[in-house]
Amino acid sequence: MTTMVHNETDEDATVGVAADLLGLTVRTLHHWDEIGLASPSHRTPAGYRLYTWDDLERLSRVVAYREAGLTLDAIRDVLDDATAEIGDTLREQRAQLAERIHDLQQLDERLERMTDAHERGILMGDDEQREVFGDDWDPQQSRAARFVWGGSRQWAQFAERSASRSKSQWRELSESMSALQRDLADAVGRGVEPASEEADELVERHRELFSNFFPLTRQMQVCLGRMFEADEGFSSYYNGIGDGLATWFCQSIDESARHHGIDPETATWE
Known part of the structure; x- marks a missing residue:
């Protein structure tokens, strides 16, 4: 189930707090940062990640689309490309899902x-x-x-x-x-x-x-x-x-x- 961030905060969230808010692991947030999917806007003088409210909102959207079955590359395209048609992307995902469901039904019949x-x-x-x-x-x-x-x-x-x-x-x-x-x-x-x-x-x-x-x-x-x-x-x-x-x-x-x-x-x- 998607975890949404409901309240703004005056303070940036550490990677641990962000992970708890979104139901993710710290390792996942590190990975998304490394591949440029969802990076924190700030860092402490010691180099620790700090997530702003906008960062958390982006992370929430990443989680939502990931749970819908989109790949990380497709999610990046949706979030970063202003011309991207989200509806088309989701319809394509539904078509792929329908094909998978059909294949699974056939597999179930064979079994x-x-x-x-x-x-x-x-x-x-x-x-x-x-x-x-x-x-x-x-x-x-x-x-x-x-x-x-x-x-x-x-x-x-x-x-x-x-x-x-x-x-x-x-x-x-x-x-x-x-x-x-x-x-x-x-x-x-x-x-x-x-x-x-x-x-x-x-x-x-x-x-x-x-x-x-x-x-x-x-x-x-x-x-x-x-x-x-x-x-x-x-x-x-x-x-x-x-x-x-x-x-x-x-x-x-x-x-x-x-x-x-x-x-x-x-x-x-x-």
């Missing part, structure tokens, strides 16, 4: 979405999720995943990406995953060998698609492949896409890892 994404995973309602991912999709899956993975770096990365992903982008990603699953089912149905070039291409395509959720290294992919085969829920899901797909996909991921110099038996989640 709100990121907070929700960390708690919910996918920022769509249940009906929207079924519309995008299909009628068989269970919206509880992403919420349940938070309880399993919520404290991990990968969940944080997933949430951060989810916060900025639109419904159409989710749909595009879902369609790409569905296309991959159809190609995986076709490959296992045709008896494609896990170590073949075609299998390697499918594994790499899976890794790249999955990296839309969080960065997936080849070692991490090996761990996922083992989970796809060993976990009853995952294996039922993949085998429902194609008979024997869970085991075939796990083997294909292992072989692809070997082709990149990784021993799948020692692969870790990193």
